[in-house]
Amino acid sequence: MLSYFFRRLMAGIPTLLISFTLVFFIAHATPGSPWDTSSNRPLEAAVKARLDAKYHLDDPLYVQYIDYLAGALQGDFGPSFRDRTKSVTDIVAQFLPVSMKLGSAAMLLAVVLGLPLGALAALSRHRVIDGVVRLISTLGISMPSYVVTSILIVAFGVGLGWVPTFGWKGVFSASSLVPIFSLALAPLAAIIRCFRTSMLEVMNLDFIRTARAKGLRPATVIIHHMGRNALIPAITVIGAYTSYVLVGSFFVESIAGIPGFGRYFVLAVAARDYPVIIGTTLIYALFVIVINLIVDLSYFLLDPRVRAEHGR
């Protein structure tokens, strides 16, 4: 079993490498220089040349690539070009935790609400309950996060004054309520939809009929038999959204004024801040790989068929 996971982990390395290469070349192929801080005052050629030399931007591209790769392997991503007093690692340490706290809270909300609601919709005999839940989830998955955030801030911040309209005071303050909810909405909707569908499928299988006929308590049947089986596809969805949400959504962060990782990324792209762009992307890719591994682990724990195929 350990060898299976080790192999999967190792398989993530080429992925990281490809991601790194892709980002590197896309970023460098984008015209514009990191030193043009404002379009009104282009830098003098001499200053620009000096900066380029200092940061090796005048070296041939493949040299820069290898250079940067070597550095990255040692965990050194260099300084941010936009703010040369800070290194990329500093920036990550400063902004990522905020996004992660926000993201974790959002995913927690999505899972804690989503699974029961999905089950409710599937199990409920009342078409109305099912219909309402489906309506909410369809709405949730169609609304873009910036629309939701904006409307919520208008309604609760401006209109009712219950939450501040801008700024961040930590995840346990009122300023986090709207962002958490907006971030949670899409995964919530997706989890509801997916779990509902898989519960519906499992519900009609013969082995459930057998379990009921055996006289097992309904709760046991629902949670232990149906739930475990229906959970498997839902875990994939949860995994997919977790990596997306944990690293921060710049839409939500921009509108609500949260000093998070996502917003910083957009600014970096605009400023051609290559090291930050590349560093950020690699962190994203790493997250995705780790989360995929965790998802695989849960398949392993939940589904005996996977265990039989790969494990002891």
Next chain:
Amino acid sequence: MSAADADYRSANGIAARIRDVGPWIAQNPGLVGGVLFLTFVILLAILAPLLPHDAYRQNVLHRNELPSLEHWLGTDELGRDLLARIAVGARVSLVVAVASTIIAVAIGVMIGTIAAYLGGLVDSTIMRFVDSMYAFPETLFAILMAALVKGQLSGDGHGLLAPLVEAYRLSGGLLGVLLTLGLTGWLTTSRLVRAHVLSLKHAEYVLSCKLSGATHWFIIRTHLLPNTIPIILVAVTFVVPNAILLEAGLSFIGIGVDPPTPSWGTMIATGAQSIQSYPHLLICPALAIGLTLLSLTVIGDTLRDMFDPALAGTRRA
């Protein structure tokens, strides 16, 4: 016409189908609502030039007006009629959605079919690449690509790029968004198509075809592709709403279309800045895009249920 044929006709013919429409509408309110709204949006987009006001004409004397009889949805921060801008924004969204979907699905079908049909090393390499791309959050990659594409196309183009640069300028920045979305949106399609073609590859009628001496291309175009059409439609139901969403998102950040081309995304961005004073600037485009995506989601759900119920509930396959 024999008696059997007559029976068949009366059960399945045109008259019978018309009779069944009423109850069907009642059973599928979402689908009907979605189709109606979508039709409305499409009409709005097509008939935009016929609206009483021009979407580009600024009128500094009438800035930020609330909805009135003169301007049904009010005016924006430069005095332009909001309804007209939303209508042209609808055009932008729809054109982008359709065109980029065509590009993305075409690329996805090609790659998926090649990977599945050739198998072996080609397949592993392609899939490894696709998996790496999946590790990128989609929006992130779109932003990167948009920056790249815009950067290349808005400068002074030389050589190969020159006609593209010209086209880009003429399209008001649409071309950039199109290309970006086309180049990022093919992943889902390729996975779906590949999975399907893999299952078809070993079908007995394909084997029979091989024995008869068919070339690979003949098999692909006669048997594999036609049987993949349902899956391609499923892929389209994912790609179209995603394209609209992404286009608005990119415009929101400022790397989508170029002003003054209206896009629902840019309008939301501006509207968000005057939430407190002029909420209608935010609400109108937000509702427009929200309801459009809702309609597309519902329609997509229904289509997917028809073709492959296993995919229900996902946003990205």
Next chain:
Amino acid sequence: MALGRKAPGVRREQGGASQSEPLLQVRGLHVRFGNGVRAVDGIDFDVAPGETLAIVGESGCGKTTLGRAVTLLLRPTEGQVVFDGIDLTKLGQRKLRTARRDLQMIFQDPYASLDPRQRVGEIVGEPLRIAGMEAAARRKRVAKLLDMVGLGGDMAGRLPREFSGGQRQRIGIARALAADPRLVICDEPLSSLDVSIQAQIVNLLVKLQAELLLTYVFISHDFAVVRQIATRVAVMYLGRIVELAETERLFRAPGHPYTVSLLSAVPTLSCSKISDDQPQLLAGDPPSPARVPTGCRFHTRCWLRRQLGDPSICTSEDPALSGDGQQKTACHFSAELLAGNSEHRRLDVGTNG
């Protein structure tokens, strides 16, 4: 599309094999899969023009893989397949396409073997289209073929889903015969059909063979049918042929203990009880083709070995297929078996016993 052959419907005289040489020669055929499974583990046989060679065996013995390998739909790991004088295994894709045209296949599952999106006329006419025949001529031939298999010529416009299993199988047969093949491999064509329909299809196949001078390789696990239509029978076990004999010879005097077991396991309608201690009935499951037993591969389930007191040669030496034109077996004790046949055989397979 290459047109280097005569139009279908005209029996060719060219090709390497004359009437007296075998149409198909298989030598040393091996098909090994990546996970260690040896589906076809050294097979040799010939097929003479006009005959029907049946290949029988339990599920998993490799018969379908053999069928695929002989047509080169699956590349054999080793061995030669000489069809009409040309070794197919040595050909590249392009040449293979032309060389294989006189070889066709009928498949097991009538619900999977027809493209659901094509009309029957297109399906049956496809081999002709690939060969370059134009539409008008194709239509005529398709109508003729559909008549030949007992469906009306006017069925060409229908879709497969409008037909029953037996009818679909007829469509499959029509398609296989469209380009006038010489050898047709029938891969369990009756297994998915109802018994009454099976009889019709068998009769059709026999009739067509006589009319069109076809040669069949008939893969099946149904002994009754095999006895009816085969000229020779090859019994397969774990990827090898263990007995190859003329049909009646095989049924009356089987030379391999596995054949005896198979024949005695066929349920018949006789009134006598099938006693449980019949020594010839096979015990247990067949070994996995990934772990073939040493020596004679049948020794783990062989009743003859037990009866003869576990001779050591059964576990140490792999018997080769040997014998004469009428019967070849791969057993060290074939002679003993044949000599003692009167006590050990059940004869009523395929007759009304």
